[in-house]
Amino acid sequence: MPIIVLIALVVFFTSLNPNFMSLRNFARIAIAASPFLMVAIGVTFIIIMGSIDLSMEGGVALSAVIFCFAFLFFGGTLASGGWVAIIAALGFGAAYGALNGFIHAKLLIPSFMSSLAMGFVGIGATVLLTGGGIVRIDDDVFRMLLTYRFQGFPLMVYVAVFFLIVGILIQKKTILGRNLYAIGGAEDLARASGVPVLKTRILAFSLAGFYYALAGVLQVAKLGQAESVTGANLMFLSITAAVVGGVALWGAIGGVVNALIGVLIVTVINNGMVVIGLPDYIQDGVLGLLVIAAVILSTNRSAVKFVK
Amino acid sequence: MRDILKSNYHWVTLFTLVILVGLVDMNFWNIESLLILMGDIVPLFIMALGLTFAIYIGGIDLSAQSMANMITVIASLYLATLGLWIVPVCFLVGVILGGISGLITTRFLVPSFISTLAIGGVCYSLAQWLSGNRALYMNSESRDALFGWMLSSTGIVPNTIFVGAFVFVIALLIERRSSLGRQLKAVGSAELAASASGLLVPRVKVLAFALSGGLAALAGVIFSIKLSGGAPSIANGFLLPAIVAVLVGGTPLTGGVGGVVNTLVGTMIVAVIRSSMLYLEVAATHQQMVFGIVLIIAIVFTIDRSKLSIVK
Structure with a gap:
């Protein structure tokens, strides 16, 4: 169902302004969606477990800033060793996520609270590192992620697609992926059948952190800079996107592909409102109403007994 | 003894914090400044009270901040024409919009x-439209005549504390002494069981969200009176602390446990952590990180996890 909503939206916006359906505009949508998709995929792994992760704004900002500092440390160009910074940022993201998962699963704090607090810590650490300022990167080779286009789409879009496929494979083809669904479906049953719940939870949060770091690196590629607000708004938007795409907040329903469709729906709405020239001040309200409509249309209501 | 301690972890956390901060800087124990601190957090407290009802039934209300934002705009615009009626009108706006959230959910x-x-997005758009996206100032004559008392003190007690106490008592009566309170607890603890025993679960839930919206609106009214104005993003930064206040107080997101007294303590814990940074001279760039770390520690000590077999 969500895919039909997406198609309907595309048709709707195209009918109001034919320019919507152009390669140039699709590239614009893809650029906006790329970092956003990484965050949504990350949080989807957590939502499948029936938990929630609210640390993404901190994770994205902190990884982005660490990436920038490391990049500058290694000479400020990709050729001089800046590629090490990418590995450092992604490794850091995974560690940040693992700590987040450890605090939640080992100390038995509900993920909503532990991840919210870890988000504060992440943003706080970013402010601390940057002193509230902005870190800039202007290496032409690294910025090719945005500037070099292949078939009309910048390289960063292909990077996002690659990690989308990785995400799908992790979800479908790995033990971790199966265990996420087992825990989300019925944790006590999963535990009784020998699923290592603690290990899986920490791994899942670590994986989510890895994807937030990817989003951080892509944000830097897109904007050429990092600061404490690099991840702003991603928290509510990414969870909204996952739900709109058909990932259920109570766990075990939906997956990475749903996150993709949800991200596209939200990005298309945001882009479409600009393309058809809707005034700024009503865009938040319209987005809200359309999101509700999208969720209503995509929910299989006969399968849901109650909703929180 | 252990059981008594267990059900009062949030009090223990609060007093430990107050004692610890006071040990580092004795000035913190000054009753007068503590009262001023409490008076300052009344809008946040009232918003958190509303959120308590939404969280108590296992839901969440993310519109509270945008609601308060919009109400500061409405209150600033219409105070002169509506006079005292501004309070019930704003409350009603909040109840209706909160009720709509509840209806969409149920x-x-x-x-x-x-x-x-989504309703928060609608509020934000309305606020921007009503205000023309700029800061507004209240008619100061009407404000001073009608609400001037709220900004002064009785003895050393800021009058906003009485407002907070009044709303708190009403919320407590709803929770403890009304059938709605019992129904909220039933829905929060076991929704399917409540439904099977004949409770009109959707009605109860809509009422919980309506209450949450109404109280968020009330928080907005008080906030705009304090600032003598309003703007579409003036209350930004309220939502997460309000949620944290509810959670730290010991009302978990799973519902059915905790309540408005917990939120009172939770709000004070948040206020103490925040203001203690001034006393402990934590640099501005460190504050948010320290807040997060202290928060994790506070949560570890506050929540009674002995009954939880599964933590989501």
């Missing part, structure tokens, strides 16, 4: 996370 099975977030 009728169309949209998770409250999404429905309230």
Whole structure:
């Protein structure tokens, strides 16, 4: 169902302004969606477990800033060793996520609270590192992620697609992926059948952190800079996107592909409102109403007994 | 003894914090400044009270901040024409919009996370439209005549504390002494069981979200009176502390446990952590990180996890 909503939206916006359906505009949508998709995929792994992760704004900002500092440390160009910074940022993201998962699963704090607090810590650490300022990167080779286009789409879009496929494979083809669904479906049953719940939870949060770091690196590629607000708004938007795409907040329903469709729906709405020239001040309200409509249309209501 | 301690972890956390901060800087124990601190957090407290009802039934209300934002605009615009009626009118606006969130959640099975977030977007748009996207100032004559008392003190007690106490008592009566309170607890503890025993679960849930919206609106009214104005994003930064206050107080997101007294303590814990940074001279750039770390520690000590077999 969500895919039909997406198609309907595309048709709707195209009918109001034919320019919507152009390669140039699709590239614009893809650029906006790329970092956003990484965050949504990350949080989807957590939502499948029936938990929630609210640390993404901190994770994205902190990884982005660490990436920038490391990049500058290694000479400020990709050729001089800046590629090490990418590995450092992604490794850091995974560690940040693992700590987040450890605090939640080992100390038995509900993920909503532990991840919210870890988000504060992440943003706080970013402010601390940057002193509230902005870190800039202007290496032409690294910025090719945005500037070099292949078939009309910048390289960063292909990077996002690659990690989308990785995400799908992790979800479908790995033990971790199966265990996420087992825990989300019925944790006590999963535990009784020998699923290592603690290990899986920490791994899942670590994986989510890895994807937030990817989003951080892509944000830097897109904007050429990092600061404490690099991840702003991603928290509510990414969870909204996952739900709109058909990932259920109570766990075990939906997956990475749903996150993709949800991200596209939200990005298309945001882009479409600009393309058809809707005034700024009503865009938040319209987005809200359309999101509700999208969720209503995509929910299989006969399968849901109650909703929180 | 252990059981008594267990059900009062939030009090223990609060007093430990107050004692610790006071040990580092004795000035913190000054009753007068503590009262001023409490007076300052009344809007946040009232918003958190509303959120308590939404969280108590296992939902969440993410529209509270945008609601308060919009109400500061409405209150600033219409105080002169409506006079004292501004309070019930704003409350009613909040109740209606909160009720709509509840209806969307119960009728169309949209998770409250999404429905309230979306209604929050609508509030934000309305606020921008009504205000022309700029800061507004209240008619100062009407404000001083009608609400001037709220900004002064009785003895050393700021009058906003009485307002907070009044709302708190009403919320407590709803929770402890009304059938709605019992129904909220039933829905929060076991929704399917409540439904099977004949409770009109959707009605109870809509009422919980309506209360949450109404109280968020009330928080907005008080906030705009304090600032003598309003703007579409003036209350930004309220939502997460309000949620944290509810959670730290010991009302978990799973519902059915905790309540408004917990939120009172939770709000004070948040206020103490925040203001203690001034006393402990934590640099501005460190504050948010310290807040997060202290928060994790506070949560570890506050929540009674002995009964939880599964932590989501």
